[in-house]
Amino acid sequence: MKYSIFSLARAALSGHKGWTRAWRDPAPKSRYDVVIIGGGGHGLATAYFLAREYGIRNVAVLEKGWIGSGNAGRNTTIIRSNYGLPGNTGFYELSMKLWERMEQDLNYNTMVSQRGIINLYHSDAQRDAFARRGNTMRINGIDAELLDAVQIRKELPFLNYDNARFPIMGGLLQRRAGTARHDAVVWGYARAANEGGVDIIQNCEVTGFVRDAKGKVTGVETSRGRIGAGKVGMAVAGSSSRVAAMAGLRLPIESHVLQAFVSEAIKPLIPGVITFGAGHFYVSQSDKGGLVFGGDLDGYNSYAQRGNMPVMEDVCEGGMAIMPMIGRVRMLRQWGGIMDMSMDGSPIIDKTPVDGLYLNAGWCYGGFKATPASGLVFAHLLARDEAHPEAALFRLDRFRRGAMIDEKGQGAQPNLH
């Protein structure tokens, strides 16, 4: 059913009785050409692109809970392509371009809102690092502006310029960045993949791999029985190590909890996305009016999907350091997601040493913005057995070779990325 204001008006006349499922609820078939594990944004986008771009329609997405129940359902929805290292810049810009046409591609309003992101800087050294990054972006055809103290005041007059512990000196602005309605992205891809013939199977947890005599993966064991597969792609984000372990693989990944917070809904207060450069705080305002904000990882390995108090305090301290007008705004909800933090802070999209098993992992706290491009390049890899040109550096063996993509320069300590 095509969605539009007209179909909506028509449906209203019949009391909205006519709407049907946005995606089917099929029983699993015994075999698929491609099985994707993980019904998050990446898994569903991969299935969508397999069907639409690569003509592979006998595809299943297996999700252990409800689709979007992982990080796709609990992130702070920031999309941007302000990366500085080769490998990242091109890939995230590809993603940005796909965001820009997502609603039309999917016939689903995912509320992509290019409200801009400003990364504040508070020292000359930070300004220089942003200048390097912004120039990289421009060289790669990505929009970027470096704002100085005067310009930043004009853009964000409400920040603390009087008595901030770390003075606000300027910011790196990407106007095309912004936010998108995260759940809608999941539902939009699910609906479009479903239309392309993909089976979306919820409450179906993968519990093991089926392998032939040569070790090739030929299917998966699930809570709903064995399902055969020509190829299996993993897109399980925070569960990457656990699923990989079922195939005997160890990954350069640790799982960490990242929290996010939302305030009560208030009338429009802040324009776009703002990140504090001398503390851990970033914020945007949702369409519903809540300030959606977050900060640093809790810092220790965790699969608990919930956070603790110190980081919440740290984040609010950051907020009150630069934006003391939010003091009386109340925090409404605090939650946590499990990040698959890679050893250099960048993703891995590659074949694995196990024949037939493909890996899409290591998204850290930044994989939401990657959703469309991740789906496209992973579909490419699954369909063609070779890396998409924009994902050519996201190799699993890069750590062995020393070819890390380390934007923050923190090295092999995931909780610092």
Next chain:
Amino acid sequence: MRIACPFCGERENGEFTYLGDAAPKRPNFVVDGGESPERIEDAFYDYVYLRDNLAGVMREYWYHGGGCRSWLVAERNTVTHEFIAVTAAPGAGAASAMRAGE
């Protein structure tokens, strides 16, 4: 989270910093020890990069930097955040210690 430092007692986790899995052991590299550079690099690659990333009880390094400056080895459940035991690293304090892991 509260961590029971074997020296200081139970403390707020803000006093500690986390390093990660205590299972990987630094390979013993002897100059001209006869091993191929490839193999040594493999061993270090394993040590520096690969992790079991357990969901469940894991042994891990914590540093009581906000307190007694001891490195600790904690057994903690990564699913419930519950600490099962916390002990001192072999070289915390002055007791004669063997090389770690030996």
Next chain:
Amino acid sequence: MSGYSQSEPLARTAPIEANVRKGAKPASQSHRLPGDGIIDRRSPLQFSFDGKTMTGFAGDTLASALVANGVKLVGRSFKYHRPRGIVTAGSEEPSALVEMRTGARREPNTRATTQELYDGLIANSQNRWPSLRRDLMSINQLFAPIFVAGFYYKTFMWPARFWEAIYEPMIRRAAGLGKSAELPDPDHYDKAWAHCDVLVVGAGPAGLSAALAAGRAGSRVILVEEDSLIGGRLLSDGGEIDGLDAREWLRRATRELVSLPNVRIMTRTALFGVYDGGTYAALERVSDNVAMPDRHQVRQRIWRIVARRSVVTAGAIERPIVFSGNDRPGVMMASAVRTYVNRFAALPGKRVALFTNNDDGWRTVETIERAGAHVVAVIDPRHEVPVQYQRLVDTYDLRVLAGVVSDVKGGVDGVRSIVVTNGKNGLTQRIDTDCLAVSGGWNPNVGLSCFHRGKPIWREDIAAFVPGNAPKGMATAGAANGELSLGACLRDGHSAGARAAAECGAVGKPGEASKADDEAYSITPLWHVKGKGKAFVDFQHDVTASDVTLAQREGFESVEHLKRYTTLGMATDQGKTSNINGLAIMAEASGRTIPETGTTIYRPPYAPVAIGAFAGHHRDENFHATRLTPSHHWAARHGAVFVDTGLWKRAQWYPRAGEKDWLESVTREVLAVRNGVGFCDVSTLGKVDVRGADAGAFLDRVYINAFSSLAVGKARYGLMLREDGIVMDDGTTSRLAEDHYFLTTTTAKAGPVMQHLEFCRQVLFPELDVQLTSATDQWAQLSIAGPNARKLLQALVDPSEDLTNEGFPFMGVREVQLRGGVTARLFRISFSGEMAFEISVPARYGAAMAENLMIAGKPYGVTPYGTEALGVMRIEKGHVAGPELNGTTTADDLGLGKMMSKKKDFIGRVMAGREALTAPNRQVVVGIKPVDRARRLRSGAHVIPKGAIPGPQTDQGYVTSVCFSPMLDQWIGLGLVERGRERTGEIVGIHDPLRTEDYEAEICSPVFYDPEGVRQRG
């Protein structure tokens, strides 16, 4: 740092609360009862709501005062802007949200039901325009047929660019309820710690019993209660305990608790979070009950309570029933009706109808009738009057209808009548009423017990969820545990309190539980009365029963999908009154049971908490601590401009009168050093005492170069790698004695390096005898540089000290005596490239040292210089620093590869050898100077081949550090450039699109000045 003087930030706001016009004649309290309530009639208070002045009494909440004044309409809903009134009397309130206070203290979405009244209170309704009564946005209701769940996702897609330009701003303006302040919050907050054995949450009968039992047993008890009074439902429903009237019992219990020194009672304190290891978080509303906090007092305080056990006795929340028109002002929870009448002596309606599916609702009858008002009908779908209430039917000549309320009629001012449908024959009748009291049953307050992802358990007999696997150390009791009778609550609380105390090792006697009747309770679940009209599940977010079934039809069957698709339970009340109804309707629609359908995840905070409270003291300039150097105040007196370096404040430069900009000052400072002598405080460098028999062997393993071979009395530059082969830090380390080294780190990395060294010592190499102590703060360290450095020093040291090249060679270190009897450590090391020393004295002498250097150097025009000049000189000398040590560079990238010893293992050695880290095309450190000498070079500009078109393929590196070099009289810089060392002399393009600059530059040696190092060797 100013410390905070309270008067200063407070001055930011006008004295707004005084605006309530004292002269205007306030409305009379038309609905105030003569009865006894818990209000202080001797303390009348004036307040204003939407500009209208009214009065109430001390002890009122804003909501009870509004009820007393006959106000029904208090707000508008989120989506349809439907008129809304007061629904509850507690923190679960979904509808009566107001904007409190004004100006910088304006505070959106405050629940009128928890806001205590104070004299001069100003509140305004929100989410309406132009006025609450005539809200133009209520035309949204006309579009309600279209504005169903999920309509956004299906529309607003065309034309694409209209989303950001038109649709989204429109939606945003319509959404969002209240307006927050747009000025810095003038109030202060703090955070504190508390410790106890047993934490009791909620001071109703169950909580009081628990606290008494644990307190008597001798445990350290903290009892927190979010209300301003303790008592819980006793304050509203009364009853008889131990033969006493409930209020009398309350007084007795309170007296006993207060008499126990081991019990601490905290009112106005809501527990909002349960964290790991027995840490709980609570918010104390210290000053929200007054117009503004007293001087030196905070508005709110967050408590982190560390408790070995907790007993959650947070009560239960009464739930609504979903039927058409159930959101009209005047439709109120039955328990809230009783609270307003009994506790606040305020009458929500004079002709009250009661709609209940359970026995508890029936209590309302007596309350209303005794208050002198009238119950016009009791509608109970169960067809039978509960036996224990049979007598009421006769006493009050009650009209009891077996059926359901199927519609509510009325206007913005609330209910005028209800339509009752007979449960047997389906016939309807209309009953006039001004208040409909509703009870759909009780939901135990399971939230706190589920914050560790526990799942509540369904109990059929009370048709509600009760706590399941609560967090470790937590027990639940009373209504929160599904015990609904007073007697059971008292017993349950007592035994939970006693058990918790025993588990904490208390040996005292917990005494007896107080006794009360176990009133009968039965319920027949009724979730939804099907009918036409809009029947609301989530009042605040306007989620209707048909939204729930629509979501089901579209496949959003999981409760979590339901929540996200319809926003059910996502409002400021987090669905405290709506979630269970919503999931019950979903269960029915999808043919599952309620427990199969399950609840959504419960998350903290239990009730919303101000962001300011979480920050506490750590806001504005107190965000992080500040570190000061020993010469800080001296530098300030000499006019220094300071810069933040991590937590440190460092002198950046010392402007002099007449200098037009920083560059002029910095250039003067550099020239003063290069031509004479200057000094700079470098105390911020990390300093570590490394001692022990194996100190040398230890350093050999952490540095790439050798230190065991360093002679006593000598210093050496060292480079440290991370285990992944990337450079971590650098610095000079001196050997002061056979078993004593003095190691320095960069300012930025002092902490991480110390932690790393301790890791090496305690974990990797525990067999080595080495001890580490941070000495950073012990020493004031000053760098003295310039051709006259030695002359200056000569004047300062004891005449017996030999500072000649022979007596004190380059890289020499030793203790020296200063004139006046102070002993110092002197290091002959140079960062500036000049003949230079670093001198260390105990920190207390730091300021005196600076002053004495001025005195000793006067003949040579000594000049204090800051970090900026330091930076210029290091760039002129090609020394790498932070911008080059950026966490991705190897020793070889920095031109220091030769330092890597081949003779030993050291941290990072093996991984530094990986192919991509040793590839010939890596970006390495070079010098860069613009071809046009007048050009300013900027950091962050990129390097491309001369004449190339900028693009990913031609991007070959970037400029890392720049300065204006007074010696070369032009801007110069360091950069990381592909194959840079092979390209000396090559002209490249500098591409800086951010600053729209493109020009040419020459790649050169990074050492711009005195490449042979003649000057530093003196």
Next chain:
Amino acid sequence: MADFSWNTQSPLERALVPGHHGVTGTQVGVMLEEVRDINLVQVMARRGKVVETVKAAKKVFGVEPPSTPGTAAGRHATLIWSGPDQFIAFSARSERDHFSKLSDAFAGVASLSDQSDGRCLIRIGGPRARQALSKFCSLDLDDRAFPPGAAATTSIDHTATNIWRGADSSDGHAVFHILVFTSFADSLWHTIQDAALEYGVQASLAHTA
């Protein structure tokens, strides 16, 4: 030849304003003092030399250093636990002479590091001291958990400190000592004073005897 004077400067030179701060009332809630002229030596046993270190300490100070968090009053110094197999010997600066032989006494058995200038000592007393402390110190300072003589290393404002409880004041109130890094002292003083303003603060300067 010019004259050089070596006036010493406290890190609280500016922050400490003697006198009354905050709420004025009949009673001062918190007494806040900087204790100047202190002498501190960090003593860390060498590998395998714990017993010898204890012996040497006993010889010099007449008491064994505490082996768990706590303090021990010895000859010329109080020994304060500061970590496993290490302690701080704290005394008045006037006792410094007694320390000159320290390196001989511990030669080969412990590593010493002079920290007299590395830390600043702040003393907090008065009837509301605990309440003020509870705002920035996460320890349980209740009598049962932290009696006189107790000591701990803990972080305040994200920086490591040593805190110990001395003898109660003559009017029966607990007195807490906090050693903070010199460079943090100014900042921390403000934090402490701000925390105590609502109780009324008397700020003053003291010297070790």
